[in-house]
Amino acid sequence: MVECRCCRMREELSANEDVIFAQQNRKVVMGRGSVVNKPRQLVSAGWIIFLYLLALLALNAWLLRLLGYITLPW
Numbered sequence: 001m002v003e004c005r006c007c008r009m010r011e012e013l014s015a016n017e018d019v020i021f022a023q024q025n026r027k028v029v030m031g032r033g034s035v036v037n038k039p040r041q042l043v044s045a046g047w048i049i050f051l052y053l054l055a056l057l058a059l060n061a062w063l064l065r066l067l068g069y070i071t072l073p074w
Helices: 017-030 045-067
Strands: none
Touching: none
16 A cells, blocks of 8 residues: 655644743753753953954955965965
């Protein structure tokens, strides 16, 4: 017997907020370590600015090489 699976309609139910809340609480209680939230590690603004400048310099070097202003031996 051959069944066509492409014609079946699948109805998805919306998430039940009470069930999700209970699952999240269970994860917190049953999880390892303490139940308090751990603070995220902060990254200094100087480090982010440095990474952006480094990316900008890399793009500028790539463009200059693409246009032929920079020649590399390899």
